[in-house]
Each structure stands twice: as structure tokens, then as C-alpha cells.
Amino acid sequence: MADPHIKSEMDWLDILSVIVYRLGFVLAVPSILLLPWEVETGIPAQKMCFVAAAMCAACLHIYMKTFRLLLQATTWGGLICYVLGFGMFGLGGTFITLGGLCFKEYFCFKVPGLRAQPLILAGLWFSLVLDAPLVTQALAAVSALLFLIVSIAKWRMPLHFDIGDKTKYEV
Template sequence: MANPEHREELDKLDKVSVCFYRFGISLFSIALFGCAFIASHQLKLITLPDNASQVVILVFCLASVFTAANLHVYSKHVRAIIVWSTWLGLLIMLYSAQQNLYWLALGFFFVTFSGIALKESFCFKVYGLKLVPLFLAMNTLFILLEYWQGVLVCSSITGLIMMYLAVQKWRMPLHFDIGIKANYEI
């Protein structure tokens, strides 16, 4: 958790790690907006290229990897749940290329970002951040059911909240994301 009174000395790896973490959050918000565009396309509100869905899924994968691989959480158990959700999502994505289980893989990515949203809500007062897990759970269900109006609404709202979080994260000092190194469980 960010402690403004404490300023940890960061090495280059720490700085790169924090930047990748923040980049992953930024990419995730972009992917959510992409998901909203896909829903709009399904509702015949806009026209997108045929490969738009694959591009959005790839952006979700990249966002999840950047964030999970560079997560800074003191508790090893909480960290394991958040990080392993991404790795399970990637395995399902690779396995299910022909079985159309992308919604399940996205659900695991959404677990990762639900954990991120809850983690960040403890440190920073970003309006709506505690609602992100609810919107992402509903989004997974709506994607499974192909209820595109729900996907459009949930993706748009969550995309706005996560974009606001990303902007706020990029504005704060890098050491806020690391906290106190001695407090990390290995």
C-alpha cells in the first residue's frame, strides 16, 4: 500500500516493473473500450474489420501479462490468486482456440483485474473502483450469453473507471507502487 511518508529507493528493475504494471492497466482499459466496440459491431451500430475481435483478445492477453508479471502486493497468497488467474486464462486461451472458450479465458483475466481494482482501492480513492469486480463478472456472463447491450454497458463503464485509474497511476511517483520492500512475503 502506498505510504507517502516512506520513499523506497528503486533500482532500474523496480522502475521498469512499475512502468510495465501501469502500462498493463492502461492497455486493459483500451481493451475494454475495444470490447465495447465489438459489442457495438454485433449490435450493427458500427462496422469493424473481421479481425477486430482477435485484436481485442490479444490486447486483453498482453494487458493481463504486463500487469500480472509486475504486480506488487505484500501478501503472497493474494498475489498468487491475482497472478495465477492470468496464467490460467492464457492456458485456456491457448487450449480453446478451436473450442470457442475465449469467454472463460477473459473471465480469468477479469479476475486478475478485479484483484487489481480492489488492491488499488485500498491505496487510492478512485470513484467506482470497488464496482469493477461486479461489472467484470457481469461482462463475462454477458459475453458468454452474447448479450451485446450488456457487454457494451459493462465494458464502457469499466473502461472509463480503469482509464481514470491508469491516468492517476501515471501521475504519481513510481515508489508509490512498490511501497516498503521489507514488507513483501516471498
């Protein structure tokens, strides 16, 4: 996680990676919200979730490489599962990444309920697997609202807050 009080010099790749990371949270809002109605609307909400998680995972700014690689691996593993025909397992991988990142962002923004996002996404995944429409709709709405709040909070802060001290990153 970055140190907001340190303003490292940012090149165009740093700026691009922060923008892509934040746009991943923005895309998570409609993709999670539309999951319960994917069949009825024809909107590929699951695929949108994969894109949102991939955007965030590809541009993580976390100092500790163990956590960074774990969150990236769950997205890429999820994508592999999806390609091999195990779509729900793949979606679970994206939920692990997105939920883990929300947990991380809680320590920056202290948004009430944000620490519960991993559990909400786990419940959403189980409700999709068990075909419980009302539970799915409720959990999707709560989760999308939390993604919306964290998206707004992220865009309100300067880009360098996401980068922090470049010398602290484990390579």
C-alpha cells in the first residue's frame, strides 16, 4: 500500500497504471450490479467482472510482492478456469481479487462495510451457485454500492497517493 505523504516522481506508465487500476473499480460497479440479471438482459456481466479484476490485478501498487502476486494470481487463475469451461470457479477468482483489494482500500478510506466486501462477494458467489435470486440481487446491490463508494473515494485523491514510495516495492 502506498504512503500518501510521499510524492514519488511518476512517469507516464505510473500514471496509466493508476488510472487503469481505478477504472477497474469503476467497471466493477455495473458488472457486479448486473450479475443477477445477466441472462435476462444479455449483458455479459461475468465477463465485465473478469475485465474489472484484470484491470485492477494488472496495475496493483502493493509494496509486498507476496500479497501482490496472490491477488494477481487469483484473477489469472480465474481467467484460466473460465477459458477451460469452469466459469463459476473463474468468477470466484475475480471475487477474491476484488474483495481483497476492497479490504486493502478500507485501510485508506475507512468506508463502513468495506472490510466485509470479501464476505459479501463470497456470499454473492454462493448465491449464484445455489441459484438464490433474491439473495443474489441483495448482495449484488450492496457490493456494487461499496464499489461505487470506493471508486469515488479513489478518484477524489491525487494519483501519486496510489504509488507512494517507489523504493519500498519488493521486486
